[in-house]
Every structure is written in structure tokens, then in C-alpha cells.
Amino acid sequence: MKMKTAFVGLTTVIALSLPAQAEYPERPIELTIPAGAGGGTDTSARKLAILLEEALGTSIAILNVGGGGGSVGASQFMQSKNDGYSLFATWNSPLTTVPQVQNVAYSLDSFTPIASTSETAYTLCVKSVFPAENGQGFLDELASNPGKYTYGNDGIGGTMQLAAERIFQANKIDAIPIPFGGAGETLQNFLGGHVDIYGGSISTVLPYVENGEAKCLLVTSAADVPALPQASGLEALGMADKETLLWRAILGPKDLDPAIVKKLSDVIETAVNDPGYVEFLKTKGEVPNVVKGPDLGARLQAEFDALAEVSKGLGLSQ
Amino acid sequence: MERRQDIFLGLIFMGVGAAAAWMARSYSGEGGTYPMVLGILLALLGSAVAGKALRSGAYVDRQLIEAPTKMVTAAAACTVYIALVAPLGFYTSSFLLMLMLPAALGFRQWLYAVIVALVFTLVVFLVFSVLLEKPLPRETLLSLLSTGG
Amino acid sequence: MEFYTNALQNVLTLWPIAAMVGATLLGVFIGALPGLNPVMAIALLLPLTYSMDPLVALAMVAGIYNGSMYGGAIPAILLRIPGTPASIATTFDGYPMADKGEAGKALKIACWSSAMGGIASAIALMTVGPLLARVTLYFGPAEYFWIAIFGMASVGVMVGSDPIKGIMAAVLGLLIGTIGIDSLSGQARFTFGQTWLLGGLDLIVVLVGLYALPPVLQLAEKCDLKGLSAAQLKLTNVPFKPGELKGLLPTWLRASSIGIAVGILPGAGGNIAAFLSYNAAKKASEDPGSFGKGNPQGVAAAECGNNADNAASMIPALSLGIPGNVVAALVLSALTIHGLQPGPQLFHQNPVLVGGFMMEMLITSLLIFLLGGTVATRVFAQFQRLPGVLLVPSILILMCVGVYVINGRPVDLWVMLLAGIAGYFLEKVNVPLAPVILGMILGPMAEQSVRRALLISRGDATELLTRPLSATLAMATVLVIAWPLIKVIRDRNRKKREAGHR
Structure with missing residues (x-):
């Protein structure tokens, strides 16, 4: 393994020193990830980068720039050259959620959408003693006890909170959000009984659903999630339009050459559907989902507008 | 030497603390109270160091930089x-x-x-x-x- | 038991073993070079482990930590220059022994004592850690708040001769910890309109500056142009007297327990463990006058004590997610880099990794026996022939590359430089640096926990005190803060009484 990377590195160094004028890409690509090393975004981007390296025949250097809920990395990336050698692997929150609550230097126009890669829903779970057994019962219990229940989430104004509040607002529910540093921390406090409801990613809570300690009653996607048979999708509850997902995408800087976008999005589509990568996504509770080019731009804009409305309702917006 | 150094050190920390507390004024809600308390605390500790040096500081030779x-x-x-x-x-x-x-x-x-x-x-x-x-x-x-x- | 056998199977594979052997050797080397210390080495290494398997990365941390604690003894004994702050106490008797021509023997004792201390400490970690982790599920935001405050209080009090300056340093760290976006309200604090500050100051950037730059500047001040001559590094072998080794056993036992206790408590580090062990050995000795004149017991106590601190300092870090010292803080960030959440979940969800890390702490201690023998020691001693002035730019470059690769932006280098120069002067005026770092780590934890606890209790502050666990922790905190005050009052009363008798 080490030998292989050393070899790849060495060959790129040799390739670098030869002034060959081949077609794109002819030198290593730098991939910025707006999160610290080790998180969900980071691992899925790194796995994908290995496949892309093979397909593109060049090495990809990963740069982690965490902080500010992804806005630090996004702001730093915005300033890179649009020559196709700087790419940005992000999840949706820094682009559609963070600008609602923070003053950021970028907007959706600061990037060129290339392709989305995968998506997953958030889930809301309760302890096994909770007096409800399905999604509708869960919402009814919460609605009839305003202010009684606390739910852990990934941070004030984070996508998870907005996803939940979107549903709660539609059902006139008043639950108290408790922000934590991430799904792992939320889970620990949920299991210890410090918050009543777990809100976060599916893969984190899954082991405790399997051993019966927790039951997940709601997912934030329109469709049901096979891994959580007890949970209702939003379509079954008649709220398909309130769907909020966690999804990942690769973007370029503003005004990236359409030919490069085309080449990259095609390569990404093949890489994402690689059986090994699909298998990897499955362990994280994610499924491949490729939306390319301008369609991705439209998806971002739609999500941005919907979340702007929710955060205005919460009094969070800037 | 030591006395003058400690007075100076105390003054610097007082300055930093006061500046931090001043800046924290404009921050909203609880997000501002905490840094403001810290700033005031730092300024107080700085003045304690300076005050202690003023009262009892000995003129012990303490080199700040050797070479x-x-x-x-x-x-x-x-x-x-x-x-x-x-x-x-x-x-x-x-x-x-x-x-x-x-x-x-x-x-x-x-x-x-x-x-x-x-x-x-x-x-x-x-x-x-x-x-x-x-x-x-x-x-x-x-x-x-x-x-x- | 299954916990450890599973972990052992994963540790005893090619890469972790190679990493442990390599890192232990590297650790001994780093410890042996005055000016390089383990904290700095691990901080430099950490950004490089991003792409490694976590078990391999942790193997390297364990090796460097244990190896460097022993390595510091080499120059301490041969030259009376402590290689690391923790080996200051080793110079007391180590150098006199070398002076008497017993350098080889002193190094052997140092090596065995280091290994013994490390092994005892690793065993403590392996028994206490999992037990503590089982309890910590009951710790909610209120409890975490008190633990963070407890850590801060004991740091301020234990470090340094001047408690006011210690507390001042801690408050400075707390203030630095508030820089960036407040995760509970979205408010940007002390960012001066700079986007790169939104994420706060990177702990490792500040840490490399504070801990690595001052020693480098001091190395430049010493301006060693020649390095050591071969004659200065000559070792002679003096055989042990019968019964002499057996006589070290009680010292090892005592020093190990002291080191472990110091390790679990937050704030104090290997240097304090070594001093306490040395003093305890001296007090227990039948011939206290021989200490400081080349008594092997003194070397054994100091070296055993500082190594016993290592693994024990991981106990609160792994089970609670609260670092007891700076190295533990680094290990925690190594874990989070690899997507692992320290705390009770860690033992449940990643038993192989936690168990593996504990195993690695144990194995690297054992490796000191094998790798720290006279032959290796002789080789390492040779590196001290490298002129100090050449080390200065080398370390500077390593610092810069280590800091640069974290976020890939030059501005971090300036932060590091600024932190380093501030650290240089702060140290000179007796302001300890460890509280600054711990403040940076514990501050955000304390603030977020208390605000979370208040959200959960709907703004009722009494719940911070009325839960049985939180009340106990609050009491402990008050005790830690009040203890020095009580001591001062007692001393004053005693002095008054004595004055009255005269």
C-alpha cells in the first residue's frame, strides 16, 4: 500500500518535470473538504478520490479545512483558480443551510456545480419506552405535549435541526432543540437519558435500534428507509414536500470550463456507481445519487429557498 | 528587573482582557456574556499580578533573553x-x-x-x-x- | 478479556508492529536530543497520520510517548542536560553516577525503570479505563461542565510556583478558545472579519508554536557549533552488585503508584511525577544523604515515575473525553481525526481500537527493554555529535511543514510564530504554558455544556447542583480550589503559634 502510493507519487513527480501538453488533467488535482479529517464527508470524499485518481490518471491531494460548519472551507475554496485543478467536495449544509444563519462571503453563484454523489436521510428516534410506535403516533404525542420533549441535533441552524423544524412547524409541534457537536455526542446523551429524542444520522444510531434500546419513528426523506422498518417516511404522513436530506456533491470554482465539468461529472458518475463504492456507502446508510451540472444548481437553489423560509420562521436568519 | 517585568506583564493582560470584554459587548445573548466575563477576569488577574509586583516585588535579576x-x-x-x-x-x-x-x-x-x-x-x-x-x-x-x- | 484478545490480534500485525518499533526508536531519539520534546514530536507527527489506519497512527503516538520519556534520560545522565522536562530529576543522581564512571549502569537502570513504570501504567489504564467508561454514560451536560471546571481549577493550582499566573494563563486559554463561530448561537466571536478565524484557532497550530518554538530559540541562543566529542560519550560497563537489582523493586513499586496517580489527575505531567517519586524514594531511604551523589535508587525513582505518568494520563481522556495533559489532548484529536468520539461509546463501538491502543501503550513499554539497551543507547548518544545550530533550522522546517499541512494556508504559520514568541516570553516571566492549552480545550467544553444543561433544565440553574453526580463533582471542584487556601491559612496559624512560643 505504502509502496504503491510512493510509486504513484514518484511518477507524478516525474510527470511534473516533463513539460508535456496533454489534455486535462495533466497535473495533480487539489480537493478541498470543508470538514476536519475523519468525518462522514471526509471519508466518503477520500474513498471517492481514490476511484477518481484511477479514472483520471492523476493524483488527488486532499486538503481538509474544517470550521464554521463548513463555511471556512467554502470561503477559502472560493478564491482558488478555475483551471479545473481545484475541486470542492462538500455536503449540502455549507451551501444551503449555513448562509441562513451566518454572514458568509460566498453565495451559490460562487461555485460551478459538477455532480452530486450520495444522499441519506436524518432520523428521529426515541427510547423503547416512548408512548408511540409509529411516525404518526410520534408526531401526535409531541403535538399534545408542547415544550415537554427535548431533541438533540447537530447544532443550531444546522441542516438536521432545520430538517426537523420543517416537519415540526407543519404539525404545530413545540419541542426544545439541544445542540450537540455531532451525531456521536447526541447519541451518548440520548442513551444516557439526558435528551428525550435522538436527531441525527442513521448509521450512528443503527446498532441501538438493532439491540432494542432505541426505536426510530421518523425519517426526513419522502420515502421509507429499509434499514429502519418502524420509521415512517414523510410521504406516508402526507408531507412529501417537507423532505430534507443530507447529500454530498463535488463543485468547482465559479466559471469553470463546461468541457471540464462534463468530463468530471461523467467520471464521477461512473466512480459513484462502482460496486465497491456502493457497498461502502451502504455501511454509512447512504445511497448513490448523481445529479449533474445545471440540474444540481437548480437543486441547490430550491433547497436554499425552502430552508430560508424555515429559518425565518425560527427567527434564526441573518 | 523581575518587578518591572511583572508590572508590564500584568498591564498587558489587563489590556487584552479589557479589549476582549469591550469587543464582547456587541455579541448577542449568552454568546457574549461568557467572553465578557472572561475578559473582565483576565483584566482583574492582570491587575493582581501587577499589584503584587508593585507591593512586594524584589529586584531579583531575571534575564528575559539569554543571548x-x-x-x-x-x-x-x-x-x-x-x-x-x-x-x-x-x-x-x-x-x-x-x-x-x-x-x-x-x-x-x-x-x-x-x-x-x-x-x-x-x-x-x-x-x-x-x-x-x-x-x-x-x-x-x-x-x-x-x-x- | 475477549476485549483484549481481539484487540491484540489486530495489533500484532505487520504495520502496527512496524510503527511501534519505529516510533519507539524515534521517541528515544527525540527524547535524547535536548530541545526536542515528546509533545512537540507528537504534535508534528499528528497531521501526518490523517491518511493512516488509526491503529497504526496510535501505535506511533504510543511509541513516541513512551520512548521519548526514556530517551530524555540519556543526555540527563551523560551530560546533566535533561533531554525532556520530565528527566530533570534524573540528572540529580544520574550525572554523579556517570561522573563516577558508572554511566553504563545508570543508563541500564534508567532503561529498566522506564519500562517498569510504563508497564505498570499501561496495566492501570487497561483495568481502570473500561470500568470508568461504563459509568460515564450517566454523565450529562451538567456533569461535563463540572469536570471541565475541575480540570481547569486543578491545572491552575498545580502548575507553576505562582498560582495567580497559572490561573491567568488558563483564563487566557479560555479566551482563545472562544474565537470563532459559537456553535450554540451562530455568533462570530473575535474573528476581526477574517473568514479563516471562523473555525477558531487550530489547537495543534498554537500548540506547536507554544511548545516547539521557545526550545528552538533557546537552542539558537546556546549556539552549539561543534556537537559533542566522542570522548564525552564513552560508556564503561560496571557490573551490578548482588542484590542491587532486587533493592530497586520497592522503589519501582512506589514510583509507579505515584506516577499513575499523577497521570490520572489533570494538569500535572511527567516532570511532577518524577519529582514526587524522587522525593518519596529519598524519604523512604535509610541513607537519604547518598541521594544526589550517585545513588541508583534516585535514577530508578525518577525514570520509573515519569514513565508511569504516560498511560495513566489516558484514563480520563479515553473514558470521558477529557484530556489530563497536553499529550492526552493530542491523542484525543488523533481519535477525532479518525472519526472516533472519545467517551463511553468508544469502548462500545470501537473496542478493537481502544483496546489496541492500550495494548500498544503496554507493548511499547516492553519494547524499551529490548530497544533501550546499551547498544541502542550508544547509537543514539552518537546523534548528539550533530552541532546544535544545524538542528535549529531543521526543527523550524518540520514545525512549518507540520502546521502547513493541517489546513494548507500560510496564515497558520504566522499564528504559530506569534504563539511561539509569546510563549517564549511568557515562560521567561514564569507564566506556565500548559494551562493555556488546556484552557483552549476545556473552555469550549465548559461553555457548551453549561448552556446545554440550562437548555435541558429550561433555564433552571439549580439543576447544575441538584443531580447527585453533578453535586459530587461540584464538591470536588470546590475542594481543589479551596485546598491551597486551607494550606496557606494552616501554615500561617502554625507560624503564629511558633512565633508565640518564642
Whole structure:
């Protein structure tokens, strides 16, 4: 393994020193990830980068720039050259959620959408003693006890909170959000009984659903999630339009050459559907989902507008 | 010496604390109270240090810098190096630092210095650029050569 | 038991073993070079482990930590220059022994004592850690708040001769910890309109500056142009007297327990463990006058004590997610880099990794026996022939590359430089640096926990005190803060009484 990377590195160094004028890409690509090393975004981007390296025949250097809920990395990336050698692997929150609550230097126009890669829903779970057994019962219990229940989430104004509040607002529910540093921390406090409801990613809570300690009653996607048979999708509850997902995408800087976008999005589509990568996504509770080019731009804009409305309702917006 | 140093130290911390508390004024809600309390606390502790030194400080000789020229040389070299890393490229500036700093400190075995500098730069290159593939500031020299050739 | 056998199977594979052997050797080397210390080495290494398997990365941390604690003894004994702050106490008797021509023997004792201390400490970690982790599920935001405050209080009090300056340093750290976006309200604090500050100051950037730059500048001030001559590094072998080794056993036992206790408590580090062990050995000795004149017991106590601190300091870190010292803080960030959440979940969800890390702490201690023998020691001693002035730029370059690769932006280098120069002067005026770092780590934890606890209790502050666990922790905190005050009052009363007798 080490030998292989050393070899790849060495060959790129040799390739670098030869002034060959081949077609794109002819030198290593730098991939910025707006999160610290080790998180969900980071691992899925790194796995994908290995496949892309093979397909593109060049090495990809990963740069982690965490902080500010992804806005630090996004702001730093915005300033890179649009020559196709700087790419940005992000999840949706820094682009559609963070600008609602923070003053950021970028907007959706600061990037060129290339392709989305995968998506997953958030889930809301309760302890096994909770007096409800399905999604509708869960919402009814919460609605009839305003202010009684606390739910852990990934941070004030984070996508998870907005996803939940979107549903709660539609059902006139008043639950108290408790922000934590991430799904792992939320889970620990949920299991210890410090918050009543777990809100976060599916893969984190899954082991405790399997051993019966927790039951997940709601997912934030329109469709049901096979891994959580007890949970209702939003379509079954008649709220398909309130769907909020966690999804990942690769973007370029503003005004990236359409030919490069085309080449990259095609390569990404093949890489994402690689059986090994699909298998990897499955362990994280994610499924491949490729939306390319301008369609991705439209998806971002739609999500941005919907979340702007929710955060205005919460009094969070800037 | 020690007394004057402590008074000065206390004053600096008082200043930092007061400035922080002042800035925290404009922050909303609980997000502002905490840094403001910390700023006030820091200012109080600073004044305690200064006050203690004023009351009982002994005139014990305590040297702040042992060899000022050497220390300033090293610190200045480090500053210049950091300033040059981005425009000049990482390996070029590192190699220069390896040669210039020992010389500035009075090292005169040139051959020895060049060999150590070469070996060390090579090891850093192999570890960071080849093995770990970390993006480092690009070499201006290299791109000048390639466009020129 | 299954916990450890599973972990052992994963540790005893090619890469972790190679990493442990390599890192232990590297650690001994780093410890042996005055000016390089373990904290700095691990901080430099950490960004490089991003792409490694976590078990391999942790193996390297364990090796460097244990190896460097022993390595510091080499120059301490041969030259009376402590290689690391923790080996200051080793110079007391180590150098006199070398002076008498017993350098080889002193190094052997140091090596065995280090290994013994490390092994005892690793065993403590392996028994106490999992037990503690089981309890910590009951710790909610209120409890975490008190633990963070407890850590801060004991740091301020334990570090340094001047408690006011210690507390001041801690408050400075707390203030630095508030820089960036407040995760509970989205408010940007002390960012001066700079986007790169939104994420706060990177702990490792500040840490490398504070801990690595001052020793480098001091190395430049010393301006060693020659390195050591071969004659200065000559070792002679003096055989042990019969019964002499057996006589070290009680010292090892005592020093190990002291080191472990110091390790679990937050704030104090290997240097304090070594001093306390040395003093305890001296007090227990039948011939206290021989200490400081080349008594092997003194070397054994100091070296055993500082190594026993290592693994024990991981106990609160792994089970609670609260670092007891700076190295533990680094290990925690290594874990989070690899997507692992320290705390009770860690033992449940990643038993192989936690168990593996504990195993690695144990194995690297054992490795000191094998690798720290006279032959290796002789080789390492040779590195001290490298002129100090050549080390200065080398370390500077390593610092810069280590800091640069974290976020890939030059501005971090300036932060590091600024932190380093501030650290240089702060140290000179007796302001300890460890509280600054711990403040940076514990501050955000304390603030977020208390605000979370208040959200959960709907703004009722009494709940911070009324839960049985939180009340106990609050009491402990008050005790830690009040203890020095009580001591001062007692001393004053005693002095008054004595004055009255005269």
C-alpha cells in the first residue's frame, strides 16, 4: 500500500518535470473538504478520490479545512483558480443551510456545480419506552405535549435541526432543540437519558435500534428507509414536500470550463456507481445519487429557498 | 528587573482582557456574556499580578533573553522564512533556511552544512511529497524553469 | 478479556508492529536530543497520520510517548542536560553516577525503570479505563461542565510556583478558545472579519508554536557549533552488585503508584511525577544523604515515575473525553481525526481500537527493554555529535511543514510564530504554558455544556447542583480550589503559634 502510493507519487513527480501538453488533467488535482479529517464527508470524499485518481490518471491531494460548519472551507475554496485543478467536495449544509444563519462571503453563484454523489436521510428516534410506535403516533404525542420533549441535533441552524423544524412547524409541534457537536455526542446523551429524542444520522444510531434500546419513528426523506422498518417516511404522513436530506456533491470554482465539468461529472458518475463504492456507502446508510451540472444548481437553489423560509420562521436568519 | 517585568506583564493582560470584554459587548445573548466575563477576569488577574509586583516585588535579576543577538537572529530568520514559503515555494525556502541560519549563527563548516541541508531537504521531500502526498506551496523556481525550457 | 484478545490480534500485525518499533526508536531519539520534546514530536507527527489506519497512527503516538520519556534520560545522565522536562530529576543522581564512571549502569537502570513504570501504567489504564467508561454514560451536560471546571481549577493550582499566573494563563486559554463561530448561537466571536478565524484557532497550530518554538530559540541562543566529542560519550560497563537489582523493586513499586496517580489527575505531567517519586524514594531511604551523589535508587525513582505518568494520563481522556495533559489532548484529536468520539461509546463501538491502543501503550513499554539497551543507547548518544545550530533550522522546517499541512494556508504559520514568541516570553516571566492549552480545550467544553444543561433544565440553574453526580463533582471542584487556601491559612496559624512560643 505504502509502496504503491510512493510509486504513484514518484511518477507524478516525474510527470511534473516533463513539460508535456496533454489534455486535462495533466497535473495533480487539489480537493478541498470543508470538514476536519475523519468525518462522514471526509471519508466518503477520500474513498471517492481514490476511484477518481484511477479514472483520471492523476493524483488527488486532499486538503481538509474544517470550521464554521463548513463555511471556512467554502470561503477559502472560493478564491482558488478555475483551471479545473481545484475541486470542492462538500455536503449540502455549507451551501444551503449555513448562509441562513451566518454572514458568509460566498453565495451559490460562487461555485460551478459538477455532480452530486450520495444522499441519506436524518432520523428521529426515541427510547423503547416512548408512548408511540409509529411516525404518526410520534408526531401526535409531541403535538399534545408542547415544550415537554427535548431533541438533540447537530447544532443550531444546522441542516438536521432545520430538517426537523420543517416537519415540526407543519404539525404545530413545540419541542426544545439541544445542540450537540455531532451525531456521536447526541447519541451518548440520548442513551444516557439526558435528551428525550435522538436527531441525527442513521448509521450512528443503527446498532441501538438493532439491540432494542432505541426505536426510530421518523425519517426526513419522502420515502421509507429499509434499514429502519418502524420509521415512517414523510410521504406516508402526507408531507412529501417537507423532505430534507443530507447529500454530498463535488463543485468547482465559479466559471469553470463546461468541457471540464462534463468530463468530471461523467467520471464521477461512473466512480459513484462502482460496486465497491456502493457497498461502502451502504455501511454509512447512504445511497448513490448523481445529479449533474445545471440540474444540481437548480437543486441547490430550491433547497436554499425552502430552508430560508424555515429559518425565518425560527427567527434564526441573518 | 523581575518587578518591572511583572508590572508590564500584568498591564498587558489587563489590556487584552479589557479589549476582549469591550469587543464582547456587541455579541448577542449568552454568546457574549461568557467572553465578557472572561475578559473582565483576565483584566482583574492582570491587575493582581501587577499589584503584587508593585507591593512586594524584589529586584531579583531575571534575564528575559539569554543571548539577545542569537535569539533575534533565529526569530528573524523564522519570520523571513515564513514570509518566503508561499511566494518562493516550500523546498527552495527550506533549503535556503538550512544554509543561512547556521551561517548567521556563526557556523563555518560549509561543506558539512550543505550536506546536512541536502539530506534533510531530501528526507522531508520523500516523506511529505512522495509518501504522504501533502500539497505544499509550489516551487516558483521549478515553474520558471519549465516555462523557460 | 475477549476485549483484549481481539484487540491484540489486530495489533500484532505487520504495520502496527512496524510503527511501534519505529516510533519507539524515534521517541528515544527525540527524547535524547535536548530541545526536542515528546509533545512537540507528537504534535508534528499528528497531521501526518490523517491518511493512516488509526491503529497504526496510535501505535506511533504510543511509541513516541513512551520512548521519548526514556530517551530524555540519556543526555540527563551523560551530560546533566535533561533531554525532556520530565528527566530533570534524573540528572540529580544520574550525572554523579556517570561522573563516577558508572554511566553504563545508570543508563541500564534508567532503561529498566522506564519500562517498569510504563508497564505498570499501561496495566492501570487497561483495568481502570473500561470500568470508568461504563459509568460515564450517566454523565450529562451538567456533569461535563463540572469536570471541565475541575480540570481547569486543578491545572491552575498545580502548575507553576505562582498560582495567580497559572490561573491567568488558563483564563487566557479560555479566551482563545472562544474565537470563532459559537456553535450554540451562530455568533462570530473575535474573528476581526477574517473568514479563516471562523473555525477558531487550530489547537495543534498554537500548540506547536507554544511548545516547539521557545526550545528552538533557546537552542539558537546556546549556539552549539561543534556537537559533542566522542570522548564525552564513552560508556564503561560496571557490573551490578548482588542484590542491587532486587533493592530497586520497592522503589519501582512506589514510583509507579505515584506516577499513575499523577497521570490520572489533570494538569500535572511527567516532570511532577518524577519529582514526587524522587522525593518519596529519598524519604523512604535509610541513607537519604547518598541521594544526589550517585545513588541508583534516585535514577530508578525518577525514570520509573515519569514513565508511569504516560498511560495513566489516558484514563480520563479515553473514558470521558477529557484530556489530563497536553499529550492526552493530542491523542484525543488523533481519535477525532479518525472519526472516533472519545467517551463511553468508544469502548462500545470501537473496542478493537481502544483496546489496541492500550495494548500498544503496554507493548511499547516492553519494547524499551529490548530497544533501550546499551547498544541502542550508544547509537543514539552518537546523534548528539550533530552541532546544535544545524538542528535549529531543521526543527523550524518540520514545525512549518507540520502546521502547513493541517489546513494548507500560510496564515497558520504566522499564528504559530506569534504563539511561539509569546510563549517564549511568557515562560521567561514564569507564566506556565500548559494551562493555556488546556484552557483552549476545556473552555469550549465548559461553555457548551453549561448552556446545554440550562437548555435541558429550561433555564433552571439549580439543576447544575441538584443531580447527585453533578453535586459530587461540584464538591470536588470546590475542594481543589479551596485546598491551597486551607494550606496557606494552616501554615500561617502554625507560624503564629511558633512565633508565640518564642
